[in-house]
Amino acid sequence: xxxxxxxxxxxxxxxxxTDDQVDELIVAQGQYQIGDIFLGTVENVLxxxxxxxxxxxxxxxxxxxxxxxxxPLRLKKGVVGITELLEPKQKVLVQVMKEPxxxxxxxxxxxxxLPGKYLILQPYGQGVNISRKINTETERSRLRALGVLIKPPxxxxxxxxxxxxxxxEFLIEDxxxxxxxxxxxxxxxxxxxxPNLISRDENFSLKILRDYIKSSTSKIVIDNKIxxxxxxxxxxxxxxxxxxxxxNNEINEHILEKYQINKTIQKALQPRVDLPSGGYIxxxxxxxxxxxDVNSGSFTRSANSRQTVLWTNCEAAIxxxxxxxxxxxxxxxxxxxxxxxxxxxxxxxxEHFTLxxxxxxxxxxxxxxxxxxxxxxxxxxxxxxxxxLFSTKCNNCNGLGxxxxxxxxxxxxxKTNQNAKKSSxxxxxxxxxxxxxxxxxxxxxxxxxxxxxxKNTIKDDDHSNKRGNDNELPNTNNRxxxxxxxxxxxxxxxxxxxxxxxxxxxxxxxxxxxSNHLVRLEDVKxxxxxxxxxxxxxNNKVTSKNTNKITSTFDSKEEVxxxxxxxxNPDKKLPKVTNENEVIETTDEMDNSRRKxxxxxxxxx
Numbered sequence: 001x002x003x004x005x006x007x008x009x010x011x012x013x014x015x016x017x018t019d020d021q022v023d024e025l026i027v028a029q030g031q032y033q034i035g036d037i038f039l040g041t042v043e044n045v046l047x048x049x050x051x052x053x054x055x056x057x058x059x060x061x062x063x064x065x066x067x068x069x070x071x072p073l074r075l076k077k078g079v080v081g082i083t084e085l086l087e088p089k090q091k092v093l094v095q096v097m098k099e100p101x102x103x104x105x106x107x108x109x110x111x112x113x114l115p116g117k118y119l120i121l122q123p124y125g126q127g128v129n130i131s132r133k134i135n136t137e138t139e140r141s142r143l144r145a146l147g148v149l150i151k152p153p154x155x156x157x158x159x160x161x162x163x164x165x166x167x168x169e170f171l172i173e174d175x176x177x178x179x180x181x182x183x184x185x186x187x188x189x190x191x192x193x194x195p196n197l198i199s200r201d202e203n204f205s206l207k208i209l210r211d212y213i214k215s216s217t218s219k220i221v222i223d224n225k226i227x228x229x230x231x232x233x234x235x236x237x238x239x240x241x242x243x244x245x246x247x248n249n250e251i252n253e254h255i256l257e258k259y260q261i262n263k264t265i266q267k268a269l270q271p272r273v274d275l276p277s278g279g280y281i282x283x284x285x286x287x288x289x290x291x292x293d294v295n296s297g298s299f300t301r302s303a304n305s306r307q308t309v310l311w312t313n314c315e316a317a318i319x320x321x322x323x324x325x326x327x328x329x330x331x332x333x334x335x336x337x338x339x340x341x342x343x344x345x346x347x348x349x350x351e352h353f354t355l356x357x358x359x360x361x362x363x364x365x366x367x368x369x370x371x372x373x374x375x376x377x378x379x380x381x382x383x384x385x386x387x388x389l390f391s392t393k394c395n396n397c398n399g400l401g402x403x404x405x406x407x408x409x410x411x412x413x414x415k416t417n418q419n420a421k422k423s424s425x426x427x428x429x430x431x432x433x434x435x436x437x438x439x440x441x442x443x444x445x446x447x448x449x450x451x452x453x454x455k456n457t458i459k460d461d462d463h464s465n466k467r468g469n470d471n472e473l474p475n476t477n478n479r480x481x482x483x484x485x486x487x488x489x490x491x492x493x494x495x496x497x498x499x500x501x502x503x504x505x506x507x508x509x510x511x512x513x514x515s516n517h518l519v520r521l522e523d524v525k526x527x528x529x530x531x532x533x534x535x536x537x538x539n540n541k542v543t544s545k546n547t548n549k550i551t552s553t554f555d556s557k558e559e560v561x562x563x564x565x566x567x568x569n570p571d572k573k574l575p576k577v578t579n580e581n582e583v584i585e586t587t588d589e590m591d592n593s594r595r596k597x598x599x600x601x602x603x604x605x
Contacts, residue, residue, distance in 0.1 A: 002018075002019070002216060002218045002219075003016060003017065003018055003214060003216045003217045003218065004016075004017040004018075004020075004217070004218065004219045004220070004221065005017075005208060005209070005212060005213070005217060005219070005220045005221070006221045006255060006259050006261065007204070007205050007208055007220070007221065007222045007223070007227070008223055008255050008256055008261075009204060009205055009222060009223055009224035009227045010223060010224065010249075011256065012027065012028040012029055012204050013025065013026070013027050013028075013029075013256070013261065014026040014027075014204070014208045014212075015259065015261050015264075016212060017259065022259070022260065022261060022264040022326065023322055023325055023326060024325040024326060025261075025264075025265070025326060025328070025386065026208060026212070027383075027384075027389050028204050028207070029389065030099065030100075030384070031057065031059055032056075032057075032059075032096050032099055032100055032106040033096065033099065033200065033383075034096055034097065034098070034099060034382075034383055035095065035096065035115070035200070035201055036095065036096045036197060036199070036200050037093065037094070037095050037096075037112060037185055037197075037198045037199040037200075038054075038056040038057065038063070038093075038094055038095075038096070038108075038195060038196065038197055038198060039056075039091070039092075039093055039188075039189050039192055039193075039194045039195065039196045039198050040054040040055050040056035040057075040063065040091075040092055040094055040194050040195045041054065041055050041089055041090065041091055041092070041194045041195065042054055042055075042086050042087065042088050042089060042090040042092060043055045043062050043088070044062075044088070045082060045083055045086050045087065045088060046082075047081055047082055047083050050066065050067040050081075050082050051064060051065060051066050051067065051082065052064075052065055052082060052086050053065075053105075054092060054094055054108055055194070055195050056094065056106075056108070056194075056195045057195050057197070059100075059105070061100055061103075061104070061105030061106070062105050063094065063096070063105050063106045063107070063108040064104070064105055064106070064107055064108060065094065065107075065108040065109065065110070067082045067085065069097075069108070069109040069110060069111065070082075070085060070086070070110045071109065071110035071111040071112075071124050072110055072111075072124040073085070073086065073092050073094075073110040091194055092110070092194075093110075093112065093185075093189050093198070094108040094109065094110055094112075095108065095109055095110075095111075095112045095113070096108060097109045098381060098382075098383070099383040099384050100384070101381070101384055101385070101388060102287070102388070110124070111124055111125065112124060112185075113125070113158075114178045114181055114182055114185075115160075115210065115211075116160075116174045116175070116177060116178045116210075117160075117162065117174050117210055117234070118159065118160055118162050118163040118166055118170065118171050118174045119157060119158065119159060119160065119163065119171065119174050119175050119178060120157070120158040120160060120178075121155065121156075121157065121175065121178040121179065121181075121182060122155060122156030122157065122158065123155055123156075123182050124155075124156075125155060125156020125157075126154075126155075126156050127156055127157075128143075128144050128147035128148055128151065128156075128157050128158075128159075129156070129157070129158045129159070130143050130144060130147075130158075130159045131158075131159060131160055131161040131163075133161040134159070134161060134163075134164050136164075139164055139165070143159045143163060146168055146171065147159060150171070150172055150175055151175070152179060157175075159171075162213075181199070184199070185198055185199050203227070203230065204227075205222055205224070205227040205228075205230065205231055206227075206230055206231065206234055209231055209234055209235065210234075213235075213242075217242065218241075218242065218243060219242070219243045219245065220242055220243070220244050220245065221245045221246075221247050221255065221259075222244070222245075222246060222247070223246070223247045223248070223249050223255045225246060228244060228246050231244060232244060264326070265386065265390050268323070268326055268327055268386050269386065269387065269390065269391055271283055271284055273319060273323060274297075275297070275312065275315045275316060275319060276315060277311065277312065277315055278296075278297045278298040279294070279295060279296050279297040279298075279312040279315060279316065280295055280297045281293065281294050281295070281316050281319060281320065281323075282295070283323060283327070283329075285329065285385070285387060288331075288332070289331060289332035289333060289334055290329050290331065290332070290333045290334070291333075291334050291336070292320055292333065292334070292335045292336065293336045294312065294313060294316040294335070294336060294337045294338055295338070296308060296309065296312045296338060297312075306340075306341075306342065306345070309338045309339070309340055309345075310340065310345050310348070310349070312338055313337045313338055313340070313349050314349060314352050316337065317337075317349060317352050317353040317356050318352075318356050320335060320353075320356075321353070321356035321357045321360065324357070324360065324362075324364065324379060325360055325362075326386070327385055327386045327387075328382060328383060328384070328385045328386060329379060329385060330362065330379050330380060330381030330382065330385065331378065331379065331381060332376070332377075332378055333364075333376070333377050333378070333379060334374055334375070334376055335374065335375040335376075335377070336373070336374055337349065337373060337374075337375060339373050340373070346369060346373075350366065350369060350375070353366065353375070354366060357377075360379070361382075362379050362380040362381075362382055363379075363380055364377050364378065364379040364380075365377060365378050365379075483516055483517050483518065484517075484518045484519075484520055485505060485508070485512060485517050485518065485519055485520065486519075486520045486521075486522050487504040487505060487507055487508065487519055487520070487521060487522065488522050488523070489504060489507075489521055489522070489523070490523070491523075493507075494521070503519070504519050504521060505517060505519050
């Protein structure tokens with residue numbers, strides 16, 4: 001498989017492509033980068049965790065250094081507490097070994113190392129070390145012997161994999177360059193005050209070429225002419241046939257778009273990753289570990305379920321190895337593959353997964369396959385992951401993915417008050433509907449009381465007239481007769497007549513509108529009973545006319561009783577005879593009652 005290296009020098013982003021697919025991203029952004037050398041001061045010494053915090057810059061996060069990484073910073077030799085090795089306000093020269101992640105500051109070390117093209121100089125180290133990837137024993141012996149001869153005293157030297165089969169003169173030239181670089185670091189640290197940045201590898205392209213060129217690399221694309229010329233000089237002694245290409249962003253499509261680097265970053269920020277055969281995986285990072293779940297999805301190519309599960313798990317293993325490098329996932333990972341009953345299939349999957357992660361520079365280590373079918377592994381942290389580099393926390397949920405929704409007591413009380421108001425309005429409406437009927441009854445009661453008082457006054461006058469004029473009979477020839485007329489009204493009609501102040505006799509016709517006619521209201525439901533009662537009243541009136549031949553009116557109290565209690569006089573007594581003045585007074589009382597009724601109805605409206 002041919003590999004390409006695409007370097008966006010201006011954006012300081014590089015991508016490693018295998019078969020035109022982005023497998024790994026290298027980003028050199030941020031205030032602290034791996035390999036930076038700082039001059040700092042000891043801020044705090046914490047004996048409880050055998051560590052100290054170093055102030056190395058303007059950031060709020062101080063650098064963290066453990067007692068095992070102090071190296072030459074130790075004030076005393078031997079195994080003693082960190083409080084005896086470091087003291088506050090002490091001036092120290094440290095190097096960043098891990099970039100800050102999350103709420104943690106950068107991890108620091110006192111064992112400074114300077115990487116070169118073929119060698120790594122360790123100013124405070126010891127001995128000569130050789131890369132494990134150099135397997136030939138004769139080559140290892142040659143390099144070890146050369147390292148003992150050329151290394152400066154009291155320093156350490158490490159031969160990189162690229163040093164294999166390289167001539168001695170090129171190795172010595174690389175070492176001399178590293179020694180000059182270290183002398184410059186010491187000079188800068190003496191002339192500056194902490195906290196201050198002493199050294200940083202500013203040539204991003206050369207750093208990528210130095211660390212990521214392999215034997216399978218066939219093409220390198222850079223979007224900067226100066227960086228391209230430096231790359232050519234850097235690769236002069238490289239025997240491989242590398243194709244160096246300059247990409248002009250002003251004329252052509254931007255290098256990040258042409259090679260689909262931006263699109264790859266956008267997809268990598270999503271939790272779901274689709275597999276070629278229809279399955280998919282879900283990647284969820286947490287503070288403690290990263291969880292990966294494998295699902296078969298719509299994969300149905302295999303003849304049976306066992307083959308389907310094994311095929312999906314093998315595809316997922318390859319994609320997970322790619323996603324770990326692409327997203328730069330570090331720490332503990334737990335993978336939930338689809339359950340497999342066959343032990344043979346489980347071992348086959350683990351072997352397939354081990355081969356997929358073999359070329360990962362972060363050296364993932366598979367721990368075990370648990371009883372629940374979970375695969376546990378660890379991967380070395382190397383800088384910031386893709387979530388920290390290309391995403392920000394949501395302002396609404398603060399990165400939680402959900403928002404709080406607590407019960408709002410104010411809204412609950414407000415709704416309760418609104419419901420109470422609505423119910424009170426409904427009750428008021430019901431009451432207002434029944435008010436006219438009650439008003440009529442109340443008015444009838446008032447009229448009855450007033451007529452009772454009038455009757456008592458008439459009785460007193462009758463007694464006085466009888467005492468004074470026992471032999472005299474009132475003259476009734478010119479007196480008009482009061483006639484009671486029954487009108488049938490429903491409850492709705494009663495409401496309308498009372499509110500408008502209309503005489504109910506209008507229902508029978510205009511000829512009944514006379515001062516000699518008295519009205520009695522009757523419900524429609526009691527029609528038959530009222531008819532019989534009306535016949536009895538008519539017979540009584542006819543009898544009284546024939547026997548006494550005098551015109552008389554019913555007593556005021558008896559009229560009220562006939563109107564509202566709807567009972568006939570059981571004794572069938574004849575109405576008392578009153579004089580003309582008394583009849584006029586009674587009529588005035590009725591008119592006044594009607595006026596009061598109309599006024600009260602108007603007030604209600």
